[in-house]
Amino acid sequence: MVQERINEFAKYIEKKGLKTTQQRNDIIRTFLKSGGHLSVDDLHQKVKKVNPRVGYATVYRTLKLLSESGVAVERHFDDGHTRYEHLEPEEHHDHLICIKCGDIIEFEDKNIESLQEKVAKKHGFRVVTHNLEMYGYCKKCNGNT
Amino acid sequence: MVQERINEFAKYIEKKGLKTTQQRNDIIRTFLKSGGHLSVDDLHQKVKKVNPRVGYATVYRTLKLLSESGVAVERHFDDGHTRYEHLEPEEHHDHLICIKCGDIIEFEDKNIESLQEKVAKKHGFRVVTHNLEMYGYCKKCNGNT
DNA sequence: TTTGAAATTGATCATTATTTTCATTTCTCA
């Protein structure tokens, strides 16, 4: 639920002694309303339609805050643009990324996750985050160039 | 074997109609002699000890060629520095990365790999490359801050 | 061995994503 994410972020802002502003509200609402994996530029484009005076730097700063608060997660796919998506708490997934059309498929596989933990444990390693990305050709692009 | 990698690269250079040069030789030998996951800067530092006149750009260019040839692979961990390591043909592994001391543990898990393929197949996706990275605390860093 | 076209090199400049600065504006709340 969008409102819950907004409240969650508000709580984080409050706890850090920061302030609520119109720009932040516009950015957060636009972000939460959007699906997919947004670059800073993507989001800035969208926010400008709502509030043309929002600056690029503020989008950067707000996305950073959203990540810190747990409302958003940063993704670093292999295209040199950090992307953000919003997740429900405790939610997690990994990605299949088409190197032809750019389509991104999300998946979650408990068996893989549990084997990952097993590997980590074998090395005495405590995992905080992980990412599993597979690059290749999606179904649609498979029969082409 | 280092010599085999050198030959492999020579063959690639030849096939592309490129030339053998002292700089490339120095860079390649230094790279193959080194273990670990080297940044461009790391490698440049090392090469300069062998041949001080080697420029930064040439290290970039040569690492690119090494990757194309299959002798090296590029890694994009979450620190903004592309790193390179050399692998034997057909070799593959993934990484556990300590966010405290920076140590990198390599692992290979056929079970995980096979589950990955299964997930991809389920989505009609043909995987070309993948990367699985787990960030956290290594055994040594676990009992500290 | 000489030669010259093609490739390479290194210094420097260009680019691009992201961060920082800082003067100005906006919030918060006593």
Added chain:
DNA sequence: TGAGAAATGAAAATAATGATCAATTTCAAA
């Protein structure tokens, strides 16, 4: 409502990487 703290946006600063280009090197043909 007014002061102090935080936020903003425009522009400058960073930092990794890529592109340019004149000078140098390689190599196969002569």
